[in-house]
Amino acid sequence: MIKINEIFFSIQGESLLAGKPTVFVRTATCNLRCTWCDTKYSYWEGSVMTVPQILEKVKSFGAKYVCLTGGEPLGQKGSIELMRALLAENYTVSLETNGSFSIKEVPLDVVKVVDVKCPDSGESESMAWENLSLVRPHDQFKFVVASKADFDWALKVCRDHSLEEKCHILYSPVHGKVKPQELAHWILDSKAPVTMQIQLHKEIWGPNERGV
Numbered sequence: 593m594i595k596i597n598e599i600f601f602s603i604q605g606e607s608l609l610a611g612k613p614t615v616f617v618r619t620a621t622c623n624l625r626c627t628w629c630d631t632k633y634s635y636w637e638g639s640v641m642t643v644p645q646i647l648e649k650v651k652s653f654g655a656k657y658v659c660l661t662g663g664e665p666l667g668q669k670g671s672i673e674l675m676r677a678l679l680a681e682n683y684t685v686s687l688e689t690n691g692s693f694s695i696k697e698v699p700l701d702v703v704k705v706v707d708v709k710c711p712d713s714g715e716s717e718s719m720a721w722e723n724l725s726l727v728r729p730h731d732q733f734k735f736v737v738a739s740k741a742d743f744d745w746a747l748k749v750c751r752d753h754s755l756e757e758k759c760h761i762l763y764s765p766v767h768g769k770v771k772p773q774e775l776a777h778w779i780l781d782s783k784a785p786v787t788m789q790i791q792l793h794k795e796i797w798g799p800n801e802r803g804v
């Protein structure tokens with residue numbers, strides 16, 4: 593059983609899978625409270641579903657890609673069972689997680705997009721640092737940057753832990769806090785081997801649209 597906030601079909605807006613038509617399974621509840629969180633509605637709203645019920649709903653969209661997101665999926669034990677069930681149905685499965693839970697139990701074939709919370713989020717102390725050594729090459733660490741200080745902190749974490757040797761590194765600006773062009777300049781000036789991304793779904797549907 594998993595408390596689900598929403599299930600919808602849209603264009604993947606983040607990660608190296610950006611642009612793919614994807615079914616999103618958004619779990620309800622989150623253990624963190626990031627200052628810039630844009631899915632606060634997921635903290636409380638939702639209803640309990642079984643894994644077969646979720647699978648049936650996912651199948652109805654006829655898609656190939658499924659993204660488990662939140663809220664925080666790893667805050668609910670049923671998420672592991674759900675990911676196994678989706679892989680068994682031959683979906684390409686990705687997991688967006690806030691980094692505060694160990695990814696040890698996540699099936700290896702799942703593409704894990706693991707946040708490393710920068711200081712301006714107010715949650716940088718929440719990181720489960722063991723995750724730095726649990727990723728596979730297809731996984732991605734994501735730094736959401738709200739200021740130049742966040743950017744400098746992210747660079748230091750990447751360098752101190754040689755993160756670019758472990759998997760892909762994504763830097764993304766907080767909408768309304770850092771302009772994409774500013775972040776692009778910082779990345780180019782630093783010559784960091786990272787991938788810049790913007791939240792594509794906000795460009796397509798608008799910044800406040802839900803279920804897209």
Ligand code: SF4
Nearest residue numbers: 622624626629663690
């Ligand atoms: S981890 Fe995600 S859902 Fe939770 S507070 Fe932070 S941004 Fe919001």
